[in-house]
Amino acid sequence: MLIARSTDYAVRALKYLAEKNQETSAAELTRELKIPWPFMRKIMQSLGKHGLVASRKGPGGGFLLAKAPEKIKLTGLVNIFQGPVCLNECIFKKKICPNRKTCYLSKKLGEIEEHAFLVLDRITLKEIIEGGHNHG
Amino acid sequence: MLIARSTDYAVRALKYLAEKNQETSAAELTRELKIPWPFMRKIMQSLGKHGLVASRKGPGGGFLLAKAPEKIKLTGLVNIFQGPVCLNECIFKKKICPNRKTCYLSKKLGEIEEHAFLVLDRITLKEIIEGGHNHG
DNA sequence: ACAAAATGATACTATCATGGTATCATATGT
């Protein structure tokens, strides 16, 4: 799977924040998006650590988008929650394969991976919001 | 990961069979390809069930390629060992997402998946063998 | 006939990534 659940949840949360454009608590996000509360909190904390949202503690506190939606790329989110986009780790017995440089199959998988990366890298939160879609 | 270990092992085994072009036992495959014996057997049995190799029991028995290398497609192997190529299963809480039809993100992931499929579908065992590669 | 060598079938276990939970500490507004 290219997009893990955590990444997907993050997209939904960010979309909600962007559309509401007001400080929003994790509780509200949980309620509106039907995402389990502790999991949601973990996700928001990750987003905070990586500077995608700003947070404020205390009553009335919550999260605010910290970057413009057009600056938030899907590849960035994938990186945070799943690590680098990777479809091509020829692992033989848990050791990275020594033949990668010359391997035909690896080359082809590399092509796929690159294409996937390019597509994902061009998708921003803004596009997702405006894309005439239903995500979330 | 696009190609699972089992699929990769299958490719190596088939390549070996194709190059040797003689009846070959699982024991030899295990020995030569450094793949765990019971796992190798399981893989060969799957390949047999799906008609990619023919088998013969008894002393001196073993496996033979049952299709021409150019007829063995990577997508076929992926199907056997991993199921359909799929990078795009928006699963929300274990239920297939109802928004798929209109979802922007799903559309983009679908594009990636389709590209991946097309590339894999054009790779045959023959190409892998002749590809100036080292797979295995 | 018999033993050995091979595959067929199938059930089981192990490992690991992901998804999800729980707890306590810390900050903030009233």
Added chain:
DNA sequence: ACATATGATACCATGATAGTATCATTTTGT
């Protein structure tokens, strides 16, 4: 002070993949 929020972190659950074990069946050679 106290309630309400997030920060940090450790823990648990689940499922997919990788790998193992066992027994039945077929074939060959003596």
